[in-house]
Amino acid sequence: MNGQKVALVTGGMGGLGETISTKMVDAGYKVVVTYSPGNSQHGEWVKDMKAKGYDITAVACDVSDFDSCTKAVAEAQSKVGPVDVLVNNAGITRDTTFKKMDKVNWDAVLRTNLDSLFNMTKQVADGMVDRSWGRIINISSVNGSKGAFGQTNYSAAKAGVHGFTKALALEVARKNVTVNTISPGYIGTKMVTAIPEEVLNTKILPHIPVGRLGKPEEVASLVVYLASEEAAFITGANIAINGGQHMQ
Template identity: 70%
Template structure:
């Protein structure tokens, strides 16, 4: 029986690359889409044309009850989740002087609360079965900070604190918990940055002189989801082209 991998925010960009990579490893891949997403069916159809039988479930990852209901539906219709990739995230960039509580809360709930919301309903089952992989997608800006991103940097840094603590609790049960901190990747979110800012301020900070590719991050997720990664837990792996070394 195929193991089941759940990737939050898997439609497009990094999440889509992760879905494709995990499917290639033999996982039954499931993803989530937000309640306001009207193109989910179109995305699944396009993936089927490419030969990928992905399942998608509507879920507001920032809402605990919505996350629980999503996991219940997946368990009932497909089976228990063996690999969880907490990838869903948003930005609401502005200086702290201009930031209001609404934009702080939106980023914290979607980027950090969601990690609890999605992990809580699947973790006990992984422990009981004696096998599981939890991969949290953080950011280089959670490690080094970024101008105009107090909300985003705080949420992404918090993800790794969660990773380390949970990794200690489940280490003897065959469940690993790890963080990946990508640098600037050529996704829709990054490409939305003003081209002049991207070329004049961001890329020159990257020793490799380019943006990362979603497939490169997906390859690292795939390793962490594999049998070979069984001895790796509680880690925060930077993959940023040398932009930030810690």
């Protein structure tokens, strides 16, 4: 990597996002994370990371709101410089059957998980093209590929993530900007490990051929690779990392 590049990770304070952020610092990047404007713990998180040796910049951002993204990226770039790597990681779930799903929970998931890609990528893509170097890495889900009971909103949004990836990859490929999707399966984040052990052992693990949950570090390492010079020939790809649960 020539010089110290800047990576921006949305939803970088929680679960998978935190591991991606620290791995990117370990790989030599300046890292900026976004946090929800209502998260009053961001100061403590930054202080805790610094105590662990991770100097990470945090900016408030509602990824579902275009104007908020414009402001957040402008703040990030004024503090650390132009964004070279964008990791669209922020996401939410509002699970229920389609019969019970209301418009509010449909919109919330689509805006946070899919509209956010437009809102964030629009802020940085032109700069990457102008500099002839960039990496856009979109975090989707195994359920965007295979569907999931009670997740019509989430599965639709995550399937849309890869459609966005493929189309944008075609537009920017000649400018040395790659756009890729990572689709994790069940990863051992706090959210997943909070699932009752009986449910994990009877309904989830039996469907994962390798017989265990994925590790956040495994996904984060893939992000670091896709952001590297060595991955310059990979674009428009959807890389599954799910222990064999769903093979494309």
